Amino acid sequence: MKRSKFLLSILLVACLFMAISLPAHAAKVIKIGVIGPMKFVQGKGHWNGATMAAEEINAKGGLWVGKKKMKIELVKADSNEFLSMTDATNAMELLLTRHKVDFIVGGFRTEAVLAMQDMAMDHKKIFIGVGAASDEICTRVAKDYDTYKYWFRGSPFNSTYLGKTSFIHLGTVAAILKMSLNIPTIKVAVVAEKAMWTEGMIKACQVYLPKMGMEVVGIWRPSAVATDVTAELSAIQRSEAHIVFTIFSSSVGITFARQAGELKIPAAMVGINVEAQKDGFYEATERMGDYVMTMNTYARGVEVNELTTRFVNTYIERFGETPTYTADTYTAIIYSLGPTIEEAGTLDADKIVTILENREYAVPSGKIGYMKDAQGRHLHDVKWGPGYLTSLGVQWQDGKLVAVWPNRWKAAKGLPEITYKGVVPYKIAPWIIEKYKK
Amino acid sequence: MILDIITSGLINGSVYALLAIGFSLIFGAARIVNLAHTAFYMVASYCIYYATHKMGIHPVLAMLVAIILATLIGLVCYKLFIDPIREHEAAVLIATIAMAMAMQEVMLLIFTGDFLSVPALVKGYLKIIGVKIAYQQLLTICVALLILAGVWAVLMKTRLGLAVRATAQDREVANLMGMNESRVAMITMGVSVGLAAFAGAVVVPLAVVNPHMWMHPLIFMLAVVVLGGLGSLKGSFVGAYILGFAESLVVFLLPMGAFLKGSVALSIMILVLLIRPEGLFGVAFEEER
Numbered sequence: 001m002k003r004s005k006f007l008l009s010i011l012l013v014a015c016l017f018m019a020i021s022l023p024a025h026a027a028k029v030i031k032i033g034v035i036g037p038m039k040f041v042q043g044k045g046h047w048n049g050a051t052m053a054a055e056e057i058n059a060k061g062g063l064w065v066g067k068k069k070m071k072i073e074l075v076k077a078d079s080n081e082f083l084s085m086t087d088a089t090n091a092m093e094l095l096l097t098r099h100k101v102d103f104i105v106g107g108f109r110t111e112a113v114l115a116m117q118d119m120a121m122d123h124k125k126i127f128i129g130v131g132a133a134s135d136e137i138c139t140r141v142a143k144d145y146d147t148y149k150y151w152f153r154g155s156p157f158n159s160t161y162l163g164k165t166s167f168i169h170l171g172t173v174a175a176i177l178k179m180s181l182n183i184p185t186i187k188v189a190v191v192a193e194k195a196m197w198t199e200g201m202i203k204a205c206q207v208y209l210p211k212m213g214m215e216v217v218g219i220w221r222p223s224a225v226a227t228d229v230t231a232e233l234s235a236i237q238r239s240e241a242h243i244v245f246t247i248f249s250s251s252v253g254i255t256f257a258r259q260a261g262e263l264k265i266p267a268a269m270v271g272i273n274v275e276a277q278k279d280g281f282y283e284a285t286e287r288m289g290d291y292v293m294t295m296n297t298y299a300r301g302v303e304v305n306e307l308t309t310r311f312v313n314t315y316i317e318r319f320g321e322t323p324t325y326t327a328d329t330y331t332a333i334i335y336s337l338g339p340t341i342e343e344a345g346t347l348d349a350d351k352i353v354t355i356l357e358n359r360e361y362a363v364p365s366g367k368i369g370y371m372k373d374a375q376g377r378h379l380h381d382v383k384w385g386p387g388y389l390t391s392l393g394v395q396w397q398d399g400k401l402v403a404v405w406p407n408r409w410k411a412a413k414g415l416p417e418i419t420y421k422g423v424v425p426y427k428i429a430p431w432i433i434e435k436y437k438k
Numbered sequence: 439m440i441l442d443i444i445t446s447g448l449i450n451g452s453v454y455a456l457l458a459i460g461f462s463l464i465f466g467a468a469r470i471v472n473l474a475h476t477a478f479y480m481v482a483s484y485c486i487y488y489a490t491h492k493m494g495i496h497p498v499l500a501m502l503v504a505i506i507l508a509t510l511i512g513l514v515c516y517k518l519f520i521d522p523i524r525e526h527e528a529a530v531l532i533a534t535i536a537m538a539m540a541m542q543e544v545m546l547l548i549f550t551g552d553f554l555s556v557p558a559l560v561k562g563y564l565k566i567i568g569v570k571i572a573y574q575q576l577l578t579i580c581v582a583l584l585i586l587a588g589v590w591a592v593l594m595k596t597r598l599g600l601a602v603r604a605t606a607q608d609r610e611v612a613n614l615m616g617m618n619e620s621r622v623a624m625i626t627m628g629v630s631v632g633l634a635a636f637a638g639a640v641v642v643p644l645a646v647v648n649p650h651m652w653m654h655p656l657i658f659m660l661a662v663v664v665l666g667g668l669g670s671l672k673g674s675f676v677g678a679y680i681l682g683f684a685e686s687l688v689v690f691l692l693p694m695g696a697f698l699k700g701s702v703a704l705s706i707m708i709l710v711l712l713i714r715p716e717g718l719f720g721v722a723f724e725e726e727r
Contacts, residue, residue, distance in 0.1 A: 235689060
């Protein structure tokens with residue numbers, strides 16, 4: 001009797017052990033870890049995008065992996081990376097060791113993503129970054145391919161191109177101001193939050209803006225979470241800047257826009273303001289956010305290619321808001337991972353890397369292709385430019401976020417003009433017109 | 439530029455003074471270092487947001503409701519978490535910071551980490567010699583001065599104020615003289631939290647409402663009260679304006695280093711403490727005691 005009880009116990013323990021250690025693919029499920037600051041808008045975007053992708057794939061019965069059809073199972077991991085780097089690494093550790101995910105998508109803050117990237121690479125898991133823009137994350141791939149080849153950037157394009165696109169937006173607005181208000185030399189005030197990712201852009205401003213025929217009248221660096229920027233605004237007004245070039249990813253973007261709108265500062269705001277990309281921006285600024293222009297990935301009614309409208313409309317219908325770039329976890333799963341897994345016929349990371357790094361494919365925000373560095377080494381960074389990813393320039397007009405760029409944009413001499421369907425003309429704030437119109 | 443610096447310094451200083459006065463009051467009267475002080479300011483801000491945006495209540499009424507609600511929450515917290523351990527200062531420190539973090543997590547769960555805002559009571563701006571000042575900022579300065587005057591009047595002209603001052607000077611003797619020291623501490627806590635909520639009500643239309651909005655003001659408020667002398671209302675007021683003007687000077691004279699305004703202000707605090715460890719008005723307070 002005792003012996004049979006002992007054997008039964010052993011059997012139960014063995015079953016339990018098998019159940020918890022069974023690989024995901026043996027269970028006919030592909031486990032994808034979605035990591036991000038889930039209590040914040042960025043993390044919500046990560047999760048919403050991934051949810052939409054998983055639902056679409058599972059509705060079709062899953063993905064073909066060899067001869068088996070496997071469904072997607074998402075695992076949510078709250079990185080809390082705005083507040084704690086330790087929480088971010090713990091969340092990644094849980095995904096890798098407890099949940100034993102096959103792939104990871106998400107991440108937002110560069111500082112956190114760098115740490116999480118190392119952990120995913122140690123476990124040889126493919127990690128598609130959707131949020132962090134620092135070039136450094138991808139140059140690691142070129143420098144140590146064998147270790148970092150499992151990393152791919154999904155969205156947005158890197159800081160260098162973010163800067164380049166912002167300068168194009170700045171040049172566009174400067175040209176409009178010059179032409180409409182007869183301003184001979186445009187003066188620019190650069191306002192960048194104190195954060196690692198803005199450093200390169202500030203240096204670029206100092207170098208390139210004078211070359212673009214503009215005068216930099218000052219550079220202000222408020223805290224990323226500053227709750228009062230009236231001192232900065234007074235100083236900017238004193239500098240007689242025509243344009244404020246903003247580089248914000250945090251709450252200071254709301255504070256700045258709201259107080260500038262309240263005080264009717266006669267300078268056009270253009271650049272990057274992540275908070276201004278969200279539907280809730282206008283209310284968050286107490287309706288003071290009109291005329292703010294920022295770079296964005298999606299906008300209602302704007303069609304970059306044949307995939308855009310369907311994605312944007314379905315997302316709005318499902319979640320009640322316009323997707324931001326962290327919702328590109330949808331793209332990472334549906335367009336990056338899905339077809340690559342089916343082509344590889346396996347979940348083996350090395351085989352998938354080889355196929356994915358050589359693919360070029362359309363996504364709702366353009367087309368993804370992966371860059372190589374000057375020495376021909378893989379970067380696993382996304383290509384920028386006409387035909388690939390360009391992003392949009394969006395402006396708040398009468399409480400609505402509309403796309404104003406690209407509008408007859410020529411990337412280089414000899415290339416055709418680009419205008420995405422649904423783009424409308426840029427508007428100058430009336431108090432700027434009032435001040436400068438002669 | 440001088441006018442810009444003066445205006446901006448006055449605004450910054452008034453906001454810090456509003457927060458620091460309540461903190462100083464409860465420390466001076468009951469020796470409670472309430473690190474959750476600015477968390478009540480955050481709670482009041484969320485209450486105002488909820489009342490105005492979700493319930494459609496007029497902002498002024500919403501502010502009154504928020505002040506009452508935050509004060510009640512403060513009193514409950516005091517009775518449950520502070521009063522039983524009041525004699526152990528280190529335990530109070532830990533308990534109040536834990537309370538603040540708990541409040542932050544509750545707000546994060548209810549409202550998520552989205553950045554929210556509250557409408558200004560008075561919209562528009564005033565232009566003085568080319569400097570634009572929002573009416574809401576002028577209101578903040580006026581309210582800060584009014585509150586200080588009100589607190590001074592209560593402390594100096596009422597029986598409650600007498601009891602608070604007596605308790606602050608010597609708790610045991612105040613007890614022997616028939617004052618219920620525990621009740622005085624509780625009332626002072628109520629007034630202190632009420633002031634924090636009031637500060638929240640006035641400041642929040644200038645700020646962005648989020649679950650972490652209590653952290654930055656807490657550091658500055660501590661700097662202000664330490665600079666002014668712990669428990670000294672006058673010190674808090676003067677300290678607040680010193681740090682406010684220091685911040686403005688940094689922004690105007692060192693634009694690239696605007697993010698250093700906090701560090702510079704805190705450095706001034708350290709410098710003052712090196713020369714005068716008890717703070718600007720600390721000695722007078724201790725002598726009174």
